[in-house]
Amino acid sequence: MRKINVIYWSGTGNTEMMANAIAEGVKEAGNEVNVIQVGDATLEDAKDCDVLVLGCSSMGDEVLEEGEMEPYMESIDGQIGGKKVALFGSYGWGDGRWMREWQERVEDDGAILVEDGLIINETPDDEGLTQCREFGKAL
Template identity: 55%
Template sequence: MGKIAVIYWSSGGNTEAMANAIAKGIASQDVCAEVYTVSEFGGKNLNDYEKFALGCPSMGVEVLEESEFEPFVASVEKQLSGEKIALFGSYGWGDGEWMRNWEKRMLDDGCLVFETGLIINLTPDEEGIKKCEEFGARFAKF
């Protein structure tokens, strides 16, 4: 089975904690999960991965982070058409509009979006970490 790239952007560490827990859940299914910040992933070859878990918190007026993550998504979204992806992120306000918009965008690009994007308010607590691990385990089987 191929590798899964878990690629995220995090300012305060909440989405980073989610990314690591999702990777732990993926690994629990004996699937290789490689975790990268969006800047670390940089120019890696998308073809080296079977699936992608993408994470970004809600920013501003419920949008993706605009200086690093949005440009990354814009640069790869067409290449991800037909690929299995999972979306996740933390938020501090709003009702998840950024995730709904992001899901629609990726579906419109032809991506095979796993479930509904996983969102957690602020810092994931023990229950939130467990949700992330379970989400990762299910995504590994998707």
């Protein structure tokens, strides 16, 4: 059984809905999952898992949320070399640039991206939630 930690930030709950649906998929596939709000996450939570799944909506001007998510990323940059990682998040009016740049960042950290970053526009609908569950199953 794999241990998968889902660590996320969400302002209005859209990325949180994604996190919970991804967790359902992980469980359906028979794996263990911990869903952790980034404000409660430790460095150990990023390290002590088989796959680290990070979620954050697109904030500012195509960046990660700066109060909690960006500092957490800074704390794990340099600590996730060789780690299997997957990224997800909700966005509004952009074209997903925050996700492309975030993926480049974790690859520069030496992490291995196991799935393409999953992005969903605003609140996930039923189809979006199904996509999230499939993403979780595939991890």
